[in-house]
Amino acid sequence: MSGNVVLHLVIFFLSIAPFTIAGAQTLIPELYRYFVTTRGHMTASEFATVVALAQIAPGPNMLVVSLLGWKVAGLAGLLATTAALIGPTSLLAYFFGRALEKLKNAPWLAVTKVALAPIVIGLMLASGTITSRAANHDAIGYVLTAAAAVMIYLTNRNPLWVLGSGALIGLAAHKLGFMTLPP
Amino acid sequence: MNEIPEKSDPANAEPRVGLGELFATFLTIGLIGFGGLAPAAHHMIVEKKKWYSPKEYVELFALCSIVPGGNILNASVIIGNRFQGGLGAITSILALMMTPLVILVILAVTYDRFSHLSEVRAATAGAASAAAGLIVGTAGKLIRGVEKSWTSLVFGLVTFGAIAIVRLPLQFVLLILVPLSILWALYRARRKAGRP
Numbered sequence: 001m002s003g004n005v006v007l008h009l010v011i012f013f014l015s016i017a018p019f020t021i022a023g024a025q026t027l028i029p030e031l032y033r034y035f036v037t038t039r040g041h042m043t044a045s046e047f048a049t050v051v052a053l054a055q056i057a058p059g060p061n062m063l064v065v066s067l068l069g070w071k072v073a074g075l076a077g078l079l080a081t082t083a084a085l086i087g088p089t090s091l092l093a094y095f096f097g098r099a100l101e102k103l104k105n106a107p108w109l110a111v112t113k114v115a116l117a118p119i120v121i122g123l124m125l126a127s128g129t130i131t132s133r134a135a136n137h138d139a140i141g142y143v144l145t146a147a148a149a150v151m152i153y154l155t156n157r158n159p160l161w162v163l164g165s166g167a168l169i170g171l172a173a174h175k176l177g178f179m180t181l182p183p
Numbered sequence: 184m185n186e187i188p189e190k191s192d193p194a195n196a197e198p199r200v201g202l203g204e205l206f207a208t209f210l211t212i213g214l215i216g217f218g219g220l221a222p223a224a225h226h227m228i229v230e231k232k233k234w235y236s237p238k239e240y241v242e243l244f245a246l247c248s249i250v251p252g253g254n255i256l257n258a259s260v261i262i263g264n265r266f267q268g269g270l271g272a273i274t275s276i277l278a279l280m281m282t283p284l285v286i287l288v289i290l291a292v293t294y295d296r297f298s299h300l301s302e303v304r305a306a307t308a309g310a311a312s313a314a315a316g317l318i319v320g321t322a323g324k325l326i327r328g329v330e331k332s333w334t335s336l337v338f339g340l341v342t343f344g345a346i347a348i349v350r351l352p353l354q355f356v357l358l359i360l361v362p363l364s365i366l367w368a369l370y371r372a373r374r375k376a377g378r379p
Contacts, residue, residue, distance in 0.1 A: 063287050
């Protein structure tokens with residue numbers, strides 16, 4: 001029963017691993033589709049909570065994937081999703097890393113980097129949009145999202161500071177009766 | 184064609200790094216990496232251990248950003264492999280992931296224990312709204328470093344629209360847009376080089 005769920009998780013992550021560019025944040029729209037829309041493992045606000053917790057925790061942003069696995073199938077889920085995503089990409093880095101290191105001055109490497117940049121930005125904005133829709137239920141939520149985006153864009157503060165402020169404002173808004181809580 | 188490996192210059196000899204040292208170094212990076220592993224990794228690998236010169240390190244990261252996967256995780260695999268082969272790669276990435284994974288599980292368990300409190304749920308909802316903004320703001324910062332041209336605007340917008348609005352699968356979008364974008368960039372680079 002739960003073995004099936006874990007197997008399904010492994011197959012899904014193996015299938016998206018080669019498409020992970022610039023870390024796990026660009027995967028969020030696909031993760032949302034799988035965990036919320038297709039498989040119904042969690043609600044939209046639970047998904048948004050996982051994204052937030054993964055950002056609060058120290059470490060690589062790949063951890064959002066580990067936490068999603070944990071939510072669905074505990075320790076087995078965490079190990080399965082982490083290994084199924086990081087295994088293939090690490091193998092790629094292992095086999096091509098040394099070869100590429102020798103080719104680091106090849107002109108196509110610089111060209112590829114330039115070519116990927118706008119696509120990565122498009123993916124990040126899409127991830128932000130999907131997460132924002134999942135997280136926000138009212139105007140206060142959207143105002144918080146916009147304010148956090150501006151803070152991150154304009155300052156070089158540690159992101160934890162922005163997440164902490166968000167949490168405090170959420171708490172205050174709730175106490176004052178301004179905010180509707182997700183069910 | 185077989186390439187003969189370059190003989191290393193004795194003045195520039197490869198540092199000797201054992202499995203134990205790889206493990207300890209990457210475990211330390213995971214431990215001190217609160218609020219971002221990248222600064223911690225730079226500190227340990229370039230400043231403290233001097234395994235890479237600043238220039239080599241920048242090049243390593245440029246490389247990692249075009250290989251699928253997380254930059255820092257790929258870097259740990261490449262560094263581990265450089266000193267101790269496959270076993271070194273596995274040791275490095277496991278050591279790096281260990282502390283963050285344990286902290287993540289503690290955080291998740293703690294959250295689950297207290298999530299029945301409406302205060303905790305409200306604070307988390309606020310943090311989740313801010314987390315969405317964090318991703319948007321990071322994308323904004325990336326825009327600063329990008330070459331401003333009509334084509335990069337088009338590629339960015341088409342990617343965004345295909346994923347966020349049309350909701351096409353990521354694999355499909357990347358398989359079409361990445362080759363197109365690389366071909367266009369190659370064409371432009373060639374045209375530029377052709378000009379005197």
